[in-house]
Amino acid sequence: xxxxxxxxxxxxxxxxxxxxxxxxxxxxxxxxxxxxxxxxxxxxxxxxxxxxxxxxxxxxxxxxxxxxxxxxxxxxxxxxxxxxxxxxxxxxxxxxxxxxxxxxxxxxxxxxxxxxxxxxxxxxxxxxxxxxxxxxxxxxxxxxxxxxxxxxxxxxxxxxxxxxxxxxxxxxxxxxxxxxxxxxxxxxxxxxxxxxxxxxxxxxxxxxxxxxxxxxxxxxxxxxxxxxxxxxxxxxxxxxxxxxxxxxxxxxxxxxxxxxxxxxxxxxxxxxx
Amino acid sequence: xxxxxxxxxxxxxxxxxxxxxxxxxxxxxxxxxxxxxxxxxxxxxxxxxxxxxxxxxxxxxxxxxxxxxxxxxxxxxxxxxxxxxxxxxxxxxxxxxxxxxxxxxxxxxxxxxxxxxxxxxxxxxxxxxxxxxxxxxxxxxxxxxxxxxxxxxxxxxxxxxxxxxxxxxxxxxxxxxxxxxxxxxxxxxxxxxxxxxxxxxxxxxxxxxxxxxxxxxxxxxxxxxxxxxxxxxxxxxxxxxxxxxxxxxxxxxxxxxxxxxxxxx
Ligand SMILES: Nc1ncnc2c1ncn2[C@@H]1O[C@H](COP(=O)(O)OP(=O)(O)O)[C@@H](O)[C@H]1O
Ligand SMILES: [Mg+2]
Numbered sequence: 001x002x003x004x005x006x007x008x009x010x011x012x013x014x015x016x017x018x019x020x021x022x023x024x025x026x027x028x029x030x031x032x033x034x035x036x037x038x039x040x041x042x043x044x045x046x047x048x049x050x051x052x053x054x055x056x057x058x059x060x061x062x063x064x065x066x067x068x069x070x071x072x073x074x075x076x077x078x079x080x081x082x083x084x085x086x087x088x089x090x091x092x093x094x095x096x097x098x099x100x101x102x103x104x105x106x107x108x109x110x111x112x113x114x115x116x117x118x119x120x121x122x123x124x125x126x127x128x129x130x131x132x133x134x135x136x137x138x139x140x141x142x143x144x145x146x147x148x149x150x151x152x153x154x155x156x157x158x159x160x161x162x163x164x165x166x167x168x169x170x171x172x173x174x175x176x177x178x179x180x181x182x183x184x185x186x187x188x189x190x191x192x193x194x195x196x197x198x199x200x201x202x203x204x205x206x207x208x209x210x211x212x213x214x215x216x217x218x219x220x221x222x223x224x225x226x227x228x229x230x231x232x233x234x235x236x237x238x239x240x241x242x243x244x245x246x247x248x249x250x251x252x253x254x255x256x257x258x259x260x261x262x263x264x265x266x267x268x269x270x271x272x273x
Numbered sequence: 274x275x276x277x278x279x280x281x282x283x284x285x286x287x288x289x290x291x292x293x294x295x296x297x298x299x300x301x302x303x304x305x306x307x308x309x310x311x312x313x314x315x316x317x318x319x320x321x322x323x324x325x326x327x328x329x330x331x332x333x334x335x336x337x338x339x340x341x342x343x344x345x346x347x348x349x350x351x352x353x354x355x356x357x358x359x360x361x362x363x364x365x366x367x368x369x370x371x372x373x374x375x376x377x378x379x380x381x382x383x384x385x386x387x388x389x390x391x392x393x394x395x396x397x398x399x400x401x402x403x404x405x406x407x408x409x410x411x412x413x414x415x416x417x418x419x420x421x422x423x424x425x426x427x428x429x430x431x432x433x434x435x436x437x438x439x440x441x442x443x444x445x446x447x448x449x450x451x452x453x454x455x456x457x458x459x460x461x462x463x464x465x466x467x468x469x470x471x472x473x474x475x476x477x478x479x480x481x482x483x484x485x486x487x488x489x490x491x492x493x494x495x496x497x498x499x500x501x502x503x504x505x506x507x508x509x510x511x512x513x514x515x516x517x518x519x520x521x522x523x524x525x526x527x528x529x530x531x532x533x534x535x536x537x538x
Contacts, residue, residue, distance in 0.1 A: 179348055
């Protein structure tokens with residue numbers, strides 16, 4: 001990989017990189033096209049308005065949710081409480097998953113013990129944990145945290161593990177030659193060597209954790225965007241549900257931008273980019 | 274006193290479930306402060322010999338001892354310069370060089386001094402905060418050598434350290450290595466497939482047979498170098514011009530040619 005200037009491409013080369021301005025324009029065009037299509041279907045009257053509000057209706061509803069409380073709070077307050085839960089679950093996934101993955105990548109016995117169990121469990125969708133989460137950890141902070149954790153945990157483990165396993169053997173040999181102990185090896189060689197893989201994993205994990213939020217908030221009793229959406233559905237307000245979806249999408253995008261900022265900061269710290 | 278002694282060393286490997294001998298009957302002693310080069314056809318077990326001295330690989334039978342102590346694991350007393358450089362890509366030049374000192378608990382002030390010394394010695398001053406990928410191959414190899422030198426090891430193990438370099442850089446590095454060897458002689462085991470490099474650098478050259486690797490002949494270069502005083506020359510091409518050099522080189526070439534498998538040219 002190099003951050004160099006893209007090679008001049010022939011006009012017919014569909015794989016040639018686009019310049020940022022063109023990318024922005026095309027992205028915007030896609031969004032506008034989507035909204036136009038949505039608006040046209042809603043305006044055509046083919047679908048009842050209660051099932052399919054137009055983009056304008058949703059925008060209005062969204063603005064109203066920012067000002068008037070629904071299901072007990074304004075949208076911002078719901079979002080804040082969602083983000084709090086998310087940070088708990090995601091933070092826990094990172095704090096447990098990364099060390100576990102690294103250790104599994106170093107100690108073959110731990111790998112052998114954990115991998116079969118982990119491989120079996122990771123295909124269980126986060127939402128499947130809902131009944132247990134509520135029973136074991138309650139509907140306060142514990143249950144929702146567990147569900148987000150269930151979504152965010154696997155990519156942390158897998159990428160830390162893969163990153164540790166893919167370290168060039170000669171780097172490990174060089175470190176042993178320099179006299180590194182096992183503990184130093186894990187923290188000072190395995191971890192930094194795995195960082196590119198770890199960051200990729202954390203990025204996926206951040207996204208999956210946020211995706212699990214609605215599932216997590218099915219079982220909360222008082223606040224959160226998921227809770228708002230459940231209440232919106234109960235009062236048959238499709239516009240409220242869609243507003244919640246928009247809020248989740250926007251925050252999800254912002255989370256990804258944040259993780260990418262961290263990624264480029266790390267790359268800069270390593271003299272790349 | 275740090276010699277490297279191989280006694281009746283043999284090493285077998287497994288491939289496709291079959292065991293095959295890679296090295297046989299290796300009896301060799303690299304004397305204290307001697308520069309010994311091993312040349313031989315590829316796959317004859319040169320790297321395996323070096324790895325056994327490093328403690329990264331072990332004999333199937335026989336023993337390898339450094340300074341009279343049997344080698345059981347790697348350590349900073351036997352610094353290795355790897356063919357792939359093996360620099361830590363997330364560390365700067367100075368951090369790479371100082372890493373072994375950190376790991377061995379050398380205090381920060383002394384560490385800084387030793388790193389600065391070796392940076393100067395290897396003509397790397399000014400590059401301390403560069404990252405390996407920002408350097409040319411020759412510079413990276415210099416960092417790898419500096420990382421080994423800074424440990425002040427008794428023994429230096431170098432596996433085709435200049436193999437990946439272009440011809441010009443290679444010559445510069447060879448001359449530099451000779452200069453370093455004069456400043457501070459150590460026991461060096463140096464692996465190469467370049468005959469001229471071996472004759473130019475080494476006190477003795479070991480020629481190995483093709484697999485299973487055995488020692489075919491050991492050529493004494495030091496006595497010829499002294500007799501013809503090659504050391505009066507600064508440049509490698511002047512040494513390579515000497516009849517005595519050409520003679521040794523041709524002799525080793527012939528030995529190596531005999532080792533070529535009939536089907537590979
Ligand atoms: N870890 C290993 N497992 C199996 N075969 C190996 C291993 N290391 C080396 N060999 C084999 O042993 C022989 C000698 O290898 P090596 O010491 O790398 O040779 P050289 O450095 O002279 O080219 C080769 O045939 C190589 O494929
Ligand atoms: Mg080799």
